Amino acid sequence: MNKLADASTLVPEQGGGLAAPPSAEPFYLPAHDEVSLFEQCHHNKLAVMLKGPTGCGKTRFVEHMAWKLQRPLVTISCHDDLTASDLIGRYLIRHDRTVWQDGPLTAAVRAGAICYLDEIVEARQDTVVVLHSLTDYRRTLSIDKTGDVVQAAPGFQLVVSYNPGYQRMLKDLKPSTRQRFVTLDFDFPPPDQEANIVHQESGIAPAQARALVELAHKLRALQDRGLAEVPSTRLLVATAQLITHGISMRRACQVALLAPLSDDAALVGAMTDLVELTFP
Ligand SMILES: Nc1ncnc2c1ncn2[C@@H]1O[C@H](COP(=O)(O)OP(=O)(O)OP(=O)(O)O)[C@@H](O)[C@H]1O
Numbered sequence: 001m002n003k004l005a006d007a008s009t010l011v012p013e014q015g016g017g018l019a020a021p022p023s024a025e026p027f028y029l030p031a032h033d034e035v036s037l038f039e040q041c042h043h044n045k046l047a048v049m050l051k052g053p054t055g056c057g058k059t060r061f062v063e064h065m066a067w068k069l070q071r072p073l074v075t076i077s078c079h080d081d082l083t084a085s086d087l088i089g090r091y092l093i094r095h096d097r098t099v100w101q102d103g104p105l106t107a108a109v110r111a112g113a114i115c116y117l118d119e120i121v122e123a124r125q126d127t128v129v130v131l132h133s134l135t136d137y138r139r140t141l142s143i144d145k146t147g148d149v150v151q152a153a154p155g156f157q158l159v160v161s162y163n164p165g166y167q168r169m170l171k172d173l174k175p176s177t178r179q180r181f182v183t184l185d186f187d188f189p190p191p192d193q194e195a196n197i198v199h200q201e202s203g204i205a206p207a208q209a210r211a212l213v214e215l216a217h218k219l220r221a222l223q224d225r226g227l228a229e230v231p232s233t234r235l236l237v238a239t240a241q242l243i244t245h246g247i248s249m250r251r252a253c254q255v256a257l258l259a260p261l262s263d264d265a266a267l268v269g270a271m272t273d274l275v276e277l278t279f280p
């Protein structure tokens with residue numbers, strides 16, 4: 001028989017990966033109205049899905065919002081071996097007794113944290129389904145093994161990320177899951193903003209940051225010519241960091257921008273030509 005446990009009565013043995021809100025503001029340059037939309041979702045207890053390509057700022061955004069809303073942040077990377085017990089918790093044998101240990105989701109529910117499930121689509125359906133009661137009016141988590149139903153503490157919010165272009169089709173989220181989330185679309189920022197991010201994150205000169213972003217736009221146009229993954233803001237920041245620390249433009253682009261994108265010699269050759277055109 002289930003009983004409704006007050007968020008404070010079942011104290012987890014360990015914190016389950018709870019991170020206090022960052023004391024310093026994580027730098028995040030908004031692209032649109034995502035900050036105010038997220039704040040409204042938080043205040044209205046709505047779960048949020050961030051949809052967008054790799055390296056476009058989703059994780060940084062969540063870190064920034066956890067700071068802004070002063071909530072602890074729990075991040076969980078989803079994969080197809082992730083079980084409901086990995087999220088919720090399990091009994092452990094300690095010396096001569098059995099103790100319950102909260103998983104990271106349960107810890108987040110009790111603490112009123114923001115719980116960020118990265119790449120939700122990688123998780124198995126039977127794992128995803130445990131989230132459902134947390135995303136509607138109930139805001140509860142059932143712990144079958146202990147028989148408890150935990151009411152989410154104020155401030156708890158579920159956030160998931162989803163990269164729609166990535167090895168999909170076979171795997172997708174069920175409508176009953178998708179329709180539980182307010183969905184914010186993310187993409188690479190407009191050129192001026194992206195250059196600003198690259199400059200601020202790496203310390204590279206603004207003109208060089210702009211040149212890197214211009215190059216990224218040319219490379220992103222190669223998607224139509226078979227480039228499966230386009231260069232992300234993350235790759236631009238990494239390239240700029242190498243340049244700032246004395247590596248030449250061309251060499252930095254080769255190792256941090258081109259090589260991570262493709263093994264195809266013809267494609268890498270075409271991309272190298274673009275680098276040489278941009279940085280003669
Ligand atoms: N709007 C932004 N403001 C500040 N930094 C940004 C922004 N967008 C991207 N970045 C930079 O790009 C890097 C990668 O972003 P982030 O890790 O948030 O990507 P992601 O969308 O979570 O990628 P993935 O899907 O692979 O997890 C950040 O570490 C940061 O340096």
Ligand SMILES: [Mg+2]
Nearest residue numbers: 058059060118
């Ligand atoms: Mg991320």
